[in-house]
Each structure stands twice: as C-alpha cells, then as structure tokens.
Amino acid sequence: MSLCRGIYPSIWRVATLFAAIATGFAAPQQEPAKPAEPSESSAHQLFVTVGKSIIVNSAAAIERISLGYNEVAEATAIGLNEVLVNGKAPGETTLIVWQRDGNKIFFDLTVRPNTTEAKAKLQAVRREIKKQFPGQNIDLSFDGGTVFLSGTVQDVTSAQRAEAIAGTLGKTVDLLYVAVPPPDAEILLNIKFALIDKTVTKQFGFNLINTGGGNSIGGTTTGQFAAPTLTPATPLSLPPTVTLSSALNVFLLDSHLNLGATIEALESQNLFEILSEPNVLAINGQPATFLAGGKFPYPVVQGGASGSVPTVTIQFQEFGVRLNFVATMTPRGTIKLELAPEVSALDYSNGLTFQGFNIPGIDVRRVHTEIELEPGQSFAIGGLMDRRTTELLSKIPILGDIPLLGKLFQSRSLQKENTELLILATPQVVRPIPAGQKAPELKFAESKSEALPKPLTETPIQTPGLAVTGPVPVAPPTPSMPLEDLLQALKNPTSKLPAETGGQGQSGGTAPPR
Numbered sequence: 001m002s003l004c005r006g007i008y009p010s011i012w013r014v015a016t017l018f019a020a021i022a023t024g025f026a027a028p029q030q031e032p033a034k035p036a037e038p039s040e041s042s043a044h045q046l047f048v049t050v051g052k053s054i055i056v057n058s059a060a061a062i063e064r065i066s067l068g069y070n071e072v073a074e075a076t077a078i079g080l081n082e083v084l085v086n087g088k089a090p091g092e093t094t095l096i097v098w099q100r101d102g103n104k105i106f107f108d109l110t111v112r113p114n115t116t117e118a119k120a121k122l123q124a125v126r127r128e129i130k131k132q133f134p135g136q137n138i139d140l141s142f143d144g145g146t147v148f149l150s151g152t153v154q155d156v157t158s159a160q161r162a163e164a165i166a167g168t169l170g171k172t173v174d175l176l177y178v179a180v181p182p183p184d185a186e187i188l189l190n191i192k193f194a195l196i197d198k199t200v201t202k203q204f205g206f207n208l209i210n211t212g213g214g215n216s217i218g219g220t221t222t223g224q225f226a227a228p229t230l231t232p233a234t235p236l237s238l239p240p241t242v243t244l245s246s247a248l249n250v251f252l253l254d255s256h257l258n259l260g261a262t263i264e265a266l267e268s269q270n271l272f273e274i275l276s277e278p279n280v281l282a283i284n285g286q287p288a289t290f291l292a293g294g295k296f297p298y299p300v301v302q303g304g305a306s307g308s309v310p311t312v313t314i315q316f317q318e319f320g321v322r323l324n325f326v327a328t329m330t331p332r333g334t335i336k337l338e339l340a341p342e343v344s345a346l347d348y349s350n351g352l353t354f355q356g357f358n359i360p361g362i363d364v365r366r367v368h369t370e371i372e373l374e375p376g377q378s379f380a381i382g383g384l385m386d387r388r389t390t391e392l393l394s395k396i397p398i399l400g401d402i403p404l405l406g407k408l409f410q411s412r413s414l415q416k417e418n419t420e421l422l423i424l425a426t427p428q429v430v431r432p433i434p435a436g437q438k439a440p441e442l443k444f445a446e447s448k449s450e451a452l453p454k455p456l457t458e459t460p461i462q463t464p465g466l467a468v469t470g471p472v473p474v475a476p477p478t479p480s481m482p483l484e485d486l487l488q489a490l491k492n493p494t495s496k497l498p499a500e501t502g503g504q505g506q507s508g509g510t511a512p513p514r
Helices: 002-026 115-132 156-169 405-409 483-490
Strands: 044-049 053-057 062-067 073-077 082-087 091-099 104-112 137-143 146-153 171-179 186-210 218-220 229-231 241-243 250-254 259-276 279-283 287-302 311-329 335-354 357-366 369-373 379-395 410-430 480-482
Touching: 044 053, 044 082, 062 073, 062 082, 082 091, 082 104, 115 137, 115 156, 137 156, 146 156, 156 171, 186 311, 186 335, 279 287, 279 311, 287 335, 287 357, 335 410, 369 379, 405 410
Parallel strands: 044 104, 146 171
Antiparallel strands: 053 082, 062 091, 073 082, 091 104, 137 146, 171 480, 186 218, 186 259, 186 279, 186 410, 229 241, 250 259, 287 311, 311 335, 335 357, 335 369, 379 410
8 A cells, every 4th residue: 555655646747747748749839929110109219419429320231311300410321230410409309210121210319408518608698797787786597598687787778788698698588677767857948039120111202182273183193102082073163072091191281272282201110029038847858848829710711522612611820939849968968959949920911801801921930950058058049130121212203303392292111120039048957846945936916006017036937956956866666677667667659849830720610601
C-alpha cells in the first residue's frame, strides 16, 4: 500500500505534464501585433530656442519633410536620416517627416524666445527710460512678447515718450498713471478803441427870381442848391406863387421891384467819438468774444417757386464795438494773439428805402491780425487817419466871371472829413481773486436828480494781476489718474475765431411784399 501511494502521485504529475504539452501543440498560432499608425495625437514634442538649432534623427530613410508655419522656424534635410531645425521667432507649428517605408512622424515644434537677448534689450530700455525721466516712477515687465508699462509720470508728454521707448521691445500695454496737471493759464486782454470822426461843411449859394416885372417871370440858379419854384397865377395879372424848397434858406422878396433872392449860407461842424475799453478774460488757447452794440432788422427777399409770390424775411445784423481773439501762451513765455477787433455804426446816408422803410448801411472798421508780445506789453495794432476834402464850385457862364458881381452867380460847397481810429492791445496773465480777499466795490448814483451818474468805481474794474492775487494753486481731487482718462478730460474741439458777420443774421419773421 505504501509503495502505491508513492508511485501514483508521480504518475499523475507526469500525465498532467504530457497533457499540457499536447494541448499547446494543438492550439492555433496567433498573428504578431502590428505597430500603431502614427497620428497627430501621438506627436512628439520638440523644443528649440530662437536663434538656435537642433537635429532630428530618423531610424529609416527620409523621403520628404513639411513645416506648417515658416515664419516661426525653418527645417532642412541634411542627410538620409537627419533634419536640421532652426528657431526664427517665438511660436508653435507642426513638423511632419515622411519615411521611405511609408511611416509618418509628427512633431509639435515649440520655438521659445531667447531670454538672454530679451533680458539684454529689457535692461537697455530700462536704462534709457531712467535716463530720460529721472525721478519718475516708471517700471517695465516683459512676458510672452508683450511689454507692460506701469508707474506714475508727471505729464502726458512723458507718458507718450515712455510708451514710444518701450515699444521698441514689441507690443506695449500702457498702464501708466499721470499726475493731474495744474489749471490752464488765464489771459486778460485789455483793448482800447478810440474813434474820432470830425466833419466840417461850408455852403454858399445865391439864386435870383423875378416875380412878374414887365409881365414876365424868371430866375437864375447854378443848380447846386435848389431855387424857389414860381407857379404862374390865373389870370396872369395876379402875382405868381412862390414855393421854397428849403426853409433854411435866406429868402428876400421886394414886391415893388418884383425881385426875390434866396441865399444858401450854411456852416456846420459834426463830431462823432467812440471810446471803449473792454476787458475780456479767456483760458489759454480758447476763443473769446465781446460785443457792445446791438442788432438792427433788415429785409431779405426770398425767392419762391415758379409762379409763387416771393416773401420777405427779416434778419438782424449786429453792429457796435466787437472783439474776437484767441490768446495762446508760447514756450518762450510770450503771448500770441490772434485778434479781430471791429468798430461799426449805422450809416443812413448810404442806406436804401424799401417799400417805405429806411434801411441803413453799416460803416465798418475792422482789423484781423496776429501779434506776439510779453505779458503787460502793449501794441497799437490798428491806426487809421483818413482826411478828405470835397469842394464843389458851380457858376453861370460869363455872369459868374464878372468881378465882384459874379459872386451872385456862383455856388460853392466845401466839406472836410477827418477820421482817426486807434486800437491798443495789452494782454496779461491773471489768476482769480483768492477766497477771502476783498473784491472791487460797485458804486451807484446816490440820487436821481444828478445830471449824470457817477462811475461804478473810481478805477476801471478788472481782474488783478499776479502781483496782487499771487500764484493761487488749485488742488486737484486726485494727485494722479490713468493716461486715457486725462486725455479724454483734456480733449477739446478745434475752435477758431468766428467768421465775419457781414451778410449773416437770424430770421425774425416774414412780411408780405406790398
């Protein structure tokens, strides 16, 4: 029994081994695994630095290569199994290598920036900014090809120049803050207008009439001054009717002699004077205007459609003492003035009559010029002296040449005009009167019985200069603000002096033609 127990397990193990061998030979043979097809998802990572090169090896011979974005890198086959890749600019692209056995190899090529060169440029730009803007807090940071400019500068010019310097590194993001600038200078312009117009007129003439002596009527006149009009009566035995054209004439009539005479003897002196001293205040570089006068209406005929009745539009024309100017501070510390002063008045002698209405003309004296002067200096920008003499002599031929007696057959008119215009400009830089300082007092007439009211003040009212007010600074609400906000706050539309008002007006109603 013991022998059997020892033999049976051995026999069992041997039988099991032979069964396993037999089963292995009987099992079908499996095919070897095929290599996976290359794809973009299984692409290899490839890295190169700008300005440097790497070599890519291939186990099989290379048939051709392709690079997706040539601006980032360049690839060249330098042998049957090697590809040379050069980095040109930071970025990413794809490199594909075809092998002669049909396989394709994909590479995700990443070109990294050259940090050594970038750091050198960044340090050079930082040194230049520190040199150009000493004492100003300007910082630069460079990341991914983008420059971030931050800090606080004193003015807009510094911010723009710092951005231009940082732009040499590439795309720049401006994060600068700008200190709030002080208020603009205020310029007070004092203009003195002095206009004097003198006219002297002398007239002398003599007209003779015969009222019917010898059963005849008649008269002599030079035609320069209107003579009396004789109207025969009915019947002719009655004296004629005498009509005088001007009541200012000296009229003499002797009924016994049937002889009459009118003498035109007139001497007149006219004086027209304007003196105005407007003080106009404006911010540096901004236009200002002043007008002391009024508007007068005048009709303008508006043409209608064919067959319709035209209408008359009433417009208004300004006249008086006008001043338009723009004052600008220059880097030299002077004040550049663009001035357009004007003095105009209604002129009825050169007007017209329209449908029974007397429409005056306008006598205009205008100057448009540019000057430059220091604060407090004065300039006579316009001066005009116009002297005219007009003499008219009319006489009856032969009779007017008789000595002494010929004066009765002559008429003389003499007119002399003398016009003088002076415009004096004086600019100065001023500041507002500080809070708490006494302002000029206004004084009015004490009683209604006074013939003329007293002046408002003993001295002309004007804003005191810096010698009185002192440099009064205005504290801004914040010490600094972003550059784009400051540029928006300082943005002003381009402005010029207003155009001349001749022929312009505003509609005030219509009136049908009569």
